Amino acid sequence: MKGLRYLFFTTVKNSIKELVKHPAKLVMVLFFVLLIGMMVVSSLAAPLPTNERRDPKELAAMVLVLYGYMFFLGSNNGFSSGASFYSMADVNLLFSCPISQKKILVYGLVRQLQTSLLLGFFLVFQYGWLYNTYGISIGAMLAILLGYGAVTFCSQLTAMTIYSFTSADEGRKRLIKYTMRGVYLVLIAAVAVPLLENTQDLLGSAVASATAPWVNFIPVFGWLTAAVTGVLAGNWILVAAGAGATVLFVLLMLVLVTRMHADFYEDVLKATEVSFSAITSKKEGQLRETVPKNVKTGPVGIGGGSGASAFYYKHKVENRRARVFLLDTTSLVFVGVILFFSFFMRDGGLVSVFAFATYMQIFSVSMGRWLRELTLPYVYLVPAGAFQKLLAICRETFLKICVEAVLVFLPAGLILQAKPLEIAACIFARIGFGVLFMAGNILIERILGTLTSKTLILFLYFLILVVLAAPGVVVGVIVGIFLSSTALAFAAMAVWNLAVSVLIFYLCRDILNYAELNNK
Incomplete structure (x- = not known):
């Protein structure tokens, strides 16, 4: 475990050194920090009156939609290439060392959690209008960011579990895929059907439907939305329940990945190769489109032009x-x-x-x-x-x-x-x-x-x-x-x-x- 700690902290230290060696990156980071600071200061300097702010439940509904979409998008990767928490350097160095798979998996989870939080950094730029519209604090904005990182992290872990469980069985893959999409359609219908009862106030009906108590029991993104809503409302019991359920889900996925599939290394290697190829292509400026495994032949030729x-x-x-x-x-x-x-x-x-x-x-x-x-x-x-x-x-x-x-x-x-x-x-x-x-x-x-x-x-x-x-x-x-x-x-x-x-x-x-x- 000492080797993994050394690798992690050395990677972080080298990332910081990269800013010094490449002034362009440092200037860009300082520019974005300055931009965020100006945005926060301008929002706090001229806030809207309290009576002009909108219902915070609207923000909770938007968080639910964002988290639900990100979880579906991330976990759906498990039916194609899976998800990887590692780089090719990690695969070549770690899996050839006498370190247990569980410790390597924990290392990958910590790395992925860090990446998930960085992916949600764009949400910070939304603080200005969120503060003026809903009056949220910086702590609430941080809670939304942490929730986004958590739902992205859980979606990647779910994708890895799905891929490990279905990669060797096409029938099982189709069953889980259609079951998951069917559940999402049922959830969407459960939120959308109540809108038909009150067409005079669609916005109010949509917010009430998306913030109904039963929504808090939806796995992962419903739990995390409940935790964020608890922060907004000061309900710490709701925060603890949502965060606790998410932690239990992560532990369950870890058990499934480590105990139910024997080809953990092979699955990680394949998923890492796919992500490494995509990252390398982007660095080299080679934009590639995803090609499906099963290609249906349609009309051929470009149909015109010279x-x-x-x-x-x-x-x-x-x-x-x-x-x-x-x-x-x-x-x-x-x-x-x-x-x-x-x-x-x-x-x-x-x-x-x-x-x-x-x-x-x-x-x-x-x-x-x-x-x-x-x-x-x-x-x-x-x-x-x-x-x-x-x-x-x-x-x-x-x-x-x-x-x-x-x-x-x-x-x-x-x-x-x-x-x-x-x-x-x-x-x-x-x-x-x-x-x-x-x-x-x-x-x-x-x-x-x-x-x-x-x-x-x-x-x-x-x-x-x-x-x-x-x-x-x-x-x-x-x-x-x-x-x-x-x-x-x-x-x-x-x-x-x-x-x-x-x-x-x-x-x-x-x-x-x-x-x-x-x-x-």
């Missing part, structure tokens, strides 16, 4: 294979999160929903298929003009941006009871921001494509997007104040963003002439 336009038809075929409805799963999740936010923040108005949707859009646009084309040699070899090829590979992303804008703000506008002109202007503004973010990605590739520091690139990416978007936001605010029109404010932002985007596209039109500009 020269540069062939990339657009290629992207259409890839979208047809990946989409669930009109969009792929990732885009549908983003749309669902934004609509969920608009439903709970109806009193905040269209502007607050648009600001949140724009924040989410930064991440969705950065995953476009045009970026994947830059990692392959074919786009540089096609005998067509560089600008023509650039527009062709961005065409699919542009159409996706337009579809997302309609799917987001048409129902969101109806939920917020906005005017038709405001909804149309909001859709136009979202398209403008989407094109601007895509142009910002292209500018980053044109200027910083040869850099190898991903941390520095990420930092400069956000900085450049702020610089590009800030003038349009200022213009929109000025137009909105002097003309007293939200629709014109959105339209002014859209016009600025589209104008700047066109200029960036034109200035970066030769990016595909030089493959050396892209260090992927």
